[in-house]
Amino acid sequence: DTAVSQTPKYLVTQMGNDKSIKCEQNLGHDTMYWYKQDSKKFLKIMFSYNNKELIINETVPNRFSPKSPDKAHLNLHINSLELGDSAVYFCASSQGQLGNTIYFGEGSWLTVV
Amino acid sequence: DAKTTQPPSMDCAEGRAANLPCNHSTISGNEYVYWYRQIHSQGPQYIIHGLKNNETNEMASLIITEDRKSSTLILPHATLRDTAVYYCTGGTSYGKLTFGQGTILTVHP
Numbered sequence: 001d002t003a004v005s006q007t008p009k010y011l012v013t014q015m016g017n018d019k020s021i022k023c024e025q026n027l028g029h030d031t032m033y034w035y036k037q038d039s040k041k042f043l044k045i046m047f048s049y050n051n052k053e054l055i056i057n058e059t060v061p062n063r064f065s066p067k068s069p070d071k072a073h074l075n076l077h078i079n080s081l082e083l084g085d086s087a088v089y090f091c092a093s094s095q096g097q098l099g100n101t102i103y104f105g106e107g108s109w110l111t112v113v
Numbered sequence: 114d115a116k117t118t119q120p121p122s123m124d125c126a127e128g129r130a131a132n133l134p135c136n137h138s139t140i141s142g143n144e145y146v147y148w149y150r151q152i153h154s155q156g157p158q159y160i161i162h163g164l165k166n167n168e169t170n171e172m173a174s175l176i177i178t179e180d181r182k183s184s185t186l187i188l189p190h191a192t193l194r195d196t197a198v199y200y201c202t203g204g205t206s207y208g209k210l211t212f213g214q215g216t217i218l219t220v221h222p
Contacts, residue, residue, distance in 0.1 A: 101162070
């Protein structure tokens, strides 16, 4: 069973559209994240949620809106998609506190045309 | 947040130990050192992490210098399947990992 699963795996869409990426973890963790990997392969954190509460927002444009309906899910909704949003988005989870293992999903490849 | 520096690429013969260095001279006192790897743009795979003491698990060993400014990941018996990009990163509270460019490790027969 996949511990951190994301859907869709691939997404091609036009500029200006609104799209969502879903993430679910079955590890019983209380903290979830979204990371973005750009074309230069840099991985950067976007958001961190602990017990459904936003903990970290790394100066991400407000077109990106994460939603955590419960501790096992953290969805990413993106409004008015731009070409620069093309990237691989990784969901991850951990059990709260500093120093614990963070598990990543397999990624969602978003291409904006 | 720690800024990490790693060599861009390294080679290793299959069956030999692979020693991957990382410099993290700006790491703060409560910041853990994490190592991940990424194969063919799959999701980053956790390898090991530590704070001050050396650590070992079924995948690798982590050696952290006493001043915590650098560390070395050791894969004791590298296989072809260990070919990947290896990232050393600092980890602060609530999972903020600060990834650098990583080291492309190529294991050859």
